Amino acid sequence: MKVTRRDWLVWGAGATAGVVLSPVPWKLLGDTSIWTQNWPWIPQPARGPLEVKASACTLCPNGCGLRVRMAGGWPVGLAGLRSHPVSQGALCPLGFGAHQLIWHPARLRAVRHRGGASSWDEARAAFVKACSEGPVGIVDGFPGRAASSVFESFAQKRNGAYRAVLGPESQALTPYEAWTRVPARNLGFDLENARTIVSFGAPLLDGWGTPGRFSHLWAERAAGQSDPQLRLIHVETSLSTTGSRAWRRIVIRPGSEAALASGIARVLIEDKLVPARGPMPLLTLSQAAEQSGISADAIRELAHTMVASQPVIAIANDDNPAIAALNVILGAVGSRGGIVQRSKPKHSTISTADLRDMRAVLIDSSMPWEFVPETRAEVFRFAAWDGGPTRADWLLPTPALLEDLTDMPTAPASAIETYAIAAPLVAPPTGTLSAAQFLAEIDPAAAPVEKIIRARCDELLRGRAGTVHAQESTPVTNIATAEKLEEQLRNGGVWVGEPPRAAALRCDLKEWPAERPSKPSARSSAWAAPVLPPLATKLYEESNLLQPVPRRNS
């Protein structure tokens, strides 16, 4: 029969009706909708036994205690370790996302020489050659580690220079070195016992020192109280988080912290608020007021408030001597709730040789990415991540946190001495070496990190002092062998020394140090890694909480 247009119309109509009435389209709809609920390309979390391990964060010198949740052999979550005596279960916001840094797109996975691809052999050859041609400088961000002593001894042998670059917390303690003859690394702020804390721009609540330490103090003794046990007076040039949360907030002209300190000191002495312990500042009160941009009365009022509730301590955000001198006037040096000596000075020979004269400079991964040595030497830059353009001839990939064996000595500015070990929880990517491992390969005679750590545990054991804080705390005297001690520490235990003997610190300040304006610190926060955890980057971008930092790698 002949097919006419009419037939087509009828069939078309019939077909449409038929299909719609049949279950086929609905079944298809159902299946597709279920399919959309798990697209094949949506990542699924790892299955596998969940285990929790304790360790220490190695991204900054504060070495907060880490509780690492692991699934399928990979870290899937970080949290603070409550048993840690200093960090007390807290982490900085960056720390909570740090386990993802292992996978950061900017992770360095191969040796690079002046932007081009290279190999460890070439790097090693170049470094050995450099060593044979002249002295090498080694720059360390977290002094006092086993790795640091590897650096130190290597530099010594090559009569090079070992240079430890300190964060603002430690820098604030350097002026006392001259007056107390105790190296800054053995000093600390006894915040725990202070009643009044005057911070000259130090971001006490925003990345100063060990995050958990001051925030706990503040939360327990100050937060929201009109007359707090712990009075936080924050001197700053523009509103900061710490300022907004402080008990009192003083706004001064940029760079006039020293002037204000002098003014306060003058008032303290003139009004006999303190027994005269030191020289009179050079600045007059009116000069101080004029420089700092607040009235003389305000300075006087501030001085009176400071001594109203003692002990009182002033904390600078740099190595400004005037503020240190203020502490001397306040009698805060060597007294409870002031600047205390937390440990005996160890014989350390920090050479003062200048990096400029070096043939080669090795920068450890513990140094912030921004750090660029003022030298024309060949620069060997160790880092786990590429933080963007920098002046380095060699980029050498190192293990990241949780991948490398590191010991973490006392945190900067801490009043008590601690010692922790971060044991590797996951294998580092192939082709990564830490600076210490690199040097050990070159100088097999030198003691490797493992040996030094063991030696230190042995030392701690022989010292018969202190306690190891883990789930339960054990006095060192109850620990049989160094192996046992090291094992405990490797499992996240923290050794804590005896409380500091404050009186033991003697300080004599002849004349008031020369005025100089405070310089903004080289290291704004303790964070040392070249990149941020992606989630932290997200936090910066998706909230008005924190300002994006230039270091960010997206």
Add this chain to the structure above:
Amino acid sequence: MFPWVDGFHWTFGHILFLSLFFAVVLVITATLISAVNRTVKNLRTQSAAELCWKSDFTELPDTERHCRHEIAGRVASRMCDNAFDCRRCAKYADFAALPAAGMAHDLGLKYSNDRFYHRGHTWLQPNEDGTLTVGLDELAEHLVGKPDSIRMPAIGERIETNGTAWRMTKNGNEIRVRAPIEGEVVETGGPASGWYLKIRPQLDPADPVTLRHLLRGAEVRWWLSRELERLQLQLRTPNTAPSLADGGVLVNDMMDAIPEADWNNVLASTFLEA
């Protein structure tokens, strides 16, 4: 939605809401189904042709729906409202009684007084044996000439008044010829035989009402002259103008003679297509 679906609660809200919803769905589907159902029934019974015709009739342009009595000059102006089925027309008798107009002038068309003419240009002639012969009238024959193909109904098939009698094609035009009367096909002819169908009518042809709806006698001439006028208007093209201007003799096989004309419309109005 259903008790067995996760998350279903037997709350008043659910019951009220869903019963309302299903009621609505039910009504809609019921409407659809009943429409389909009735359609099928109509198609099965014979009423389909009538329904279609009535629907088509309403779509005819006004000019093609004038009452036969107006054409015959009995009334001034009247539109048919019975779809050309005078058997149903209540007013028929009254109009038929009125005097018709005088003789129209002679046309070039032959038509016989003993034939009945349908508005769809078929004629019908009663035979002695009670059957009726159906053919295409002269105007239509002139128009179509020799059709390319013809589809005749099967013998014994029933056809309906104004339904399809047979189909023809010419130069790609589908032509559906409407049946002048209902009945059963007893024999089929064709152009050659001068007639197309022999029908045994359903009703008695002797009964005057049976063929009342068909034109006869003088009416036919008036009607044909109107149809010619229409053709003149529709086919007014240079080469045809003279042949029709004076109602002169129609050329044979006009569809071949004047292919450029709008035959779709011409045929539609000739064979009463919507």
Add this chain to the structure above:
Amino acid sequence: MASAALADRRWIARSEERSSLGRFLLWLAPWALLLAAGVYAGGLCLWFGLNQTNMDNRFAFGLWIFLDLSIIALGAGAFFTGFLVYILKRAELKPILNTAVVVGFICYSGAVTILGIDVGQPLRSWFTFWHPNTHSMLTEVTFCITCYLAVLSLEYVPILLRNRELRKLPSFLIFEHQLHKLVPVLAAVGTFLSFFHQGSLGGLYGVLRGRPFAFREGFLIWPSTFFLFILSAIAAGPSFLMLITAAVEKVTGKHLVAEDVYRRLGLISGTLLGVYVAAKSIDTLIWLNVTSAAAGVAPWRYYEYKPFGTPLLFIEIVLLGLLPAFLLTFRKTASRRGWLLSAAALACGGVLINRFVMTVQTLALPTLPFDEFLTYTPSWQEVASFGGVIGYGVILYSLSYRYLPLFAKPKGDQSHVSLG
């Protein structure tokens, strides 16, 4: 071309005069372009997700919802005319019944299409039928709109089947005939559904106690916006029909509808608009003095944010409410085509503003005291997809006008024959 023109002519009713095929296609071309752009933009949104739009967590609804609400309100003419003709037996409106159905079908199908793009997981849209939450206004809307779209399609079918070629199939013609006889039932169902979903669309915002600017007290489960939306929709629907019809007459240069039909529509539209404006004013007063105070917000604070503010309120209620209501009912103005149409335009504008205020302004205003007033500009994808709907509408309407009996012939009622 000639043969195409002939073929095209076969599909056009014999008694109708239509422009040449060429001119018709020329007319369609720009709209087809618009439609194509819309399809492309919509495709982008479906394939790459809603990040293609400028909506965000705060502006979770944007241009699309605003325009959906608007065209659904304007499409209300369809059900309301049906209601008047079949339920209230107002035969004089029959001439525009078919065009009303087509306009309604276009509005609703367009809105539903856009909603399909607007949801994040279109493939799961049917979940609403599977796990309906009967407390949600959106469930009501989804159910009603789906059903009503079905109704509109059923009402559209008879018009479609009366096309000159399609009718040649007896089955189609009979089906048309039978369906047409049942259309009153559909009209009744449509009325029921429309009253509900027009209302629920208003309820959508009225129930948001989290948005004090939109939240309204109400009657039983229905906030006052429920009833206001119904009123404004049935008030604007006839006006929109007038505008469409007038536009078609302008474009085709034909006189399609008797003057008194316009006046009748105007009167209906104007009267309802008057009632609406009164109700709306009372509602606004209650909100200003009672509702918002109960929610602990200073109502006038909401009107401090520019560009929205009290001027918008004035425009919505007086300029685009009271004024057209007056113009449409007042004999002197209503009898003048120009006045009538501009009044109708104002009325439609009023409904648009109202839908805009309810959707966009509600989201722009802060709820938390430390929120800010946010603004949002739709992305080109959003605009284009909606342009597509407009293109689709014009094309579908033009086709319907060309090939279907949209405007029943002026001579009496011929739209359908009754048996015997």
Add this chain to the structure above:
Amino acid sequence: MSARYGMVIDLDRCTGCGSCMVACASENNVPSLPQASDRTGLTPMLVRRISNGKQDESRREAFVPILCMQCEHETPCVSVCPQQAVEVDKATGIVMQMPQRCLGCRYCMTACPYHARYFNWWDPAWPAGMEKSLSPGVAVRMRGVVEKCNLCHGRLHSAQEKAAGAGKREIDPADYVPACVEACPTGAIRFGNLADDNDPVSQETHSPEAFRLLARIGTEPKVFYKSKEPWVRALADGSGAEVKRG
């Protein structure tokens, strides 16, 4: 017996460090998409900086952690969801979001006065290998659905499993602590069972310093705030016009 988990957030203790945000995102497998902005990102826990509007020395700032308030009465998002993708868990009082049932109509987002709901505008994605760091027990949400804080339901689940393993009915409260609570260095966010009158947190909600955001719209959140500072307490009702976003 059924619990009513809730929080008291001491705004005086909040230093705005953001630890809770990162901890939350990490725990709940929130992707860190570079293309996301402050208006299109997923921040189930969002700390917002507010100030008393002053610009001089008297300017004070505070930080308000915003998360799902777990509204108890006429929960706005629950009643509006067209397909029951949001429900209040009777046993815990937690407002549960079921992403696999959500069709992404975002009506709940317009309903939430706290802007605590977020839409997945993009496909979730992580840098190569980083998916290994996803926290187990929390499914990744697909594009086109709404999500929000569910008080670390994954942790509740594992706590329940642990309890069941030990043959106990009730979970040990120590086993169920949301990530943000665990992360807060100042203990500003406190979490507890408000149905238990002996729970210190439940008692804290009755302190005169405690308040709820937009309490007057009557959604009765189970997340309380407290502060001694009057200007911060002005947040309690929407009329705190003097409080501006930082």
